[in-house]
Amino acid sequence: GAVVSQHPSWVICKSGTSVKIECRSLDFQATTMFWYRQFPKQSLMLMATSNEGSKATYEQGVEKDKFLINHASLTLSTLTVTSAHPEDSSFYICSAHLQGAVNYGYTFGSGTRLTVV
Amino acid sequence: AQSVAQPEDQVNVAEGNPLTVKCTYSVSGNPYLFWYVQYPNRGLQFLLKYITGDNLVKGSYGFEAEFNKSQTSFHLKKPSALVSDSALYFCAVRDMQAGNMLTFGGGTRLMVKP
Numbered sequence: 001g002a003v004v005s006q007h008p009s010w011v012i013c014k015s016g017t018s019v020k021i022e023c024r025s026l027d028f029q030a031t032t033m034f035w036y037r038q039f040p041k042q043s044l045m046l047m048a049t050s051n052e053g054s055k056a057t058y059e060q061g062v063e064k065d066k067f068l069i070n071h072a073s074l075t076l077s078t079l080t081v082t083s084a085h086p087e088d089s090s091f092y093i094c095s096a097h098l099q100g101a102v103n104y105g106y107t108f109g110s111g112t113r114l115t116v117v
Numbered sequence: 118a119q120s121v122a123q124p125e126d127q128v129n130v131a132e133g134n135p136l137t138v139k140c141t142y143s144v145s146g147n148p149y150l151f152w153y154v155q156y157p158n159r160g161l162q163f164l165l166k167y168i169t170g171d172n173l174v175k176g177s178y179g180f181e182a183e184f185n186k187s188q189t190s191f192h193l194k195k196p197s198a199l200v201s202d203s204a205l206y207f208c209a210v211r212d213m214q215a216g217n218m219l220t221f222g223g224g225t226r227l228m229v230k231p
Contacts, residue, residue, distance in 0.1 A: 004160075009158075034219070041224075042223070043222065043224045044161075105163070110159055
């Protein structure tokens with residue numbers, strides 16, 4: 001089945017540094033990638049939607065200059081948290097929408113736990 | 118706009134008993150409905166979906182869900198709960214007329230006690 005590989009699983013970084021999270025679709029082409037943020041014991045909050053080769057569409061309230069999303073190919077999308085602060089600590093999850101999927105499938109990465117100290 | 122409500126933050130059930138996790142939705146068009154399960158510090162795993170066809174949908178791990186259009190509900194059910202079913206469950210909806218974005222409910226924590 002379709003698999004999205006998300007790395008790293010967890011990362012600890014110092015305030016002010018940048019962190020890059022990668023999501024790769026291993027056996028399919030992901031024309032659309034969704035990036036979510038999840039706070040403890042809460043639901044997933046959509047941050048942005050990226051389509052291959054075009055600029056990401058950010059949800060209201062999400063700073064596009066802080067959360068840089070790149071979807072340069074059909075198999076790779078990245079989220080870079082720039083100048084990270086402790087309040088950026090969260091669980092980040094990507095999800096790929098399968099191109100032309102007859103079952104309208106969505107496949108999720110395993111998530112990245114970011115801790116900013 | 119599309120929305121999903123999971124009215125219960127937590128559901129407790131004894132092992133071997135049937136379980137129900139509730140979900141109601143609101144869309145302007147026809148819905149695609151999904152259930153996902155999340156274990157600690159992990160991504161979401163797909164359980165089942167309703168696109169069209171039979172209202173009763175069978176999915177992974179013995180779970181099933183019933184689409185009820187008149188009540189705009191899509192409750193998740195399992196005849197006999199296992200301790201290993203304890204996890205966080207999310208209902209999600211996609212409005213067919215609103216692109217391919219999923220909207221998630223707030224999640225329901227299922228606790229199955231031995």
